[in-house]
Amino acid sequence: MPVIMSHIIGTMAIFAFAATLTLYLYSVGNAESLAVTRSRLKTVCDYVAVRVVQVISMANMSNTQSCIQLLLDLPETVSGGSYWITLSDQDGYEVVGTFVLSPSVTAESLIPLNSTLVNVRIVAQEGLSIDSLTVQKKVYGGASRIVVWGRRIGNVIEIGLGRKN
Numbered sequence: 001m002p003v004i005m006s007h008i009i010g011t012m013a014i015f016a017f018a019a020t021l022t023l024y025l026y027s028v029g030n031a032e033s034l035a036v037t038r039s040r041l042k043t044v045c046d047y048v049a050v051r052v053v054q055v056i057s058m059a060n061m062s063n064t065q066s067c068i069q070l071l072l073d074l075p076e077t078v079s080g081g082s083y084w085i086t087l088s089d090q091d092g093y094e095v096v097g098t099f100v101l102s103p104s105v106t107a108e109s110l111i112p113l114n115s116t117l118v119n120v121r122i123v124a125q126e127g128l129s130i131d132s133l134t135v136q137k138k139v140y141g142g143a144s145r146i147v148v149w150g151r152r153i154g155n156v157i158e159i160g161l162g163r164k165n
Contacts, residue, residue, distance in 0.1 A: 022099050029113040037079040041097040044141070045109035048072060048085055048095045048148065052111050052159060055150035059157045060118055069164070076142030084139040087111075087161060096136045123160040133162040140161040 051070050062074045074085070082100040087093070092110055099105035113120065128135040130149065137160070139146045145164040150157055 004032040005155060028146060033079070037081070037099060038107055041076045041083060041099060041105065042107035042109060044074060044078060044083070044145070045085065045095045048074075049109040049111045049149045050092075050098075052087070052095065052150075053062045053113060055148050056111075056113060056120060056157055059150040059152045059159075062085050062159050065151055065152045065153055067133070067149050068147045069131075069162075071131060071164075072139075074139070074141045074146060075141070077125060078141060083141045084138045085141070085161065087124065089120075089122050089160065091147055093120060093122070093146050119156050121158050123158045129165075133164050135160050135162045137161075139163070 005124060051072060055068055055070055057121065062068065064137075077083075080160075083097055084100065086096050086098075088096050088108075089127075093113065094111060095109045097107045123135060124137040125135055126137050130151070133147055135149075143163065147162050147164055148157040148159065149162055
């Protein structure tokens with residue numbers, strides 16, 4: 001009888017160890033997957049921030065009120081999932097990317113500009129039509145004809161995201 005009991009205890013210990021190891025490996029793999037997703041989303045945000053700075057620079061040098069547009073080449077998915085990009089002026093000017101499937105996965109990229117020399121205003125009035133584009137508050141990755149736009153009105157440079165008509 002003691003031999004059977006020791007086999008049962010040993011078998012239960014092996015099952016408990018296997019279950020614990022499985023849960024541990026799953027959590028480590030999940031954490032790594034989130035880190036990779038966040039890193040890729042940050043890369044997309046950095047790209048958009050660079051394009052925004054280019055538009056601000058061009059609008060700042062412009063003497064007209066014409067709308068300057070730069071086409072964004074956004075990847076369709078990030079780590080196999082959908083995402084969206086917005087412009088924010090909450091904590092300085094930044095590009096914010098959010099993973100649709102998991103709202104906890106976000107990435108921010110600051111827009112490097114000297115706010116004392118450049119007066120920037122983010123326009124996010126959904127549906128506003130400017131020249132040949134429609135303003136959007138947020139744009140989804142992989143959508144076609146997505147642009148970052150800017151125009152100079154007096155001392156203010158208005159920037160935003162939109163979709164070419």
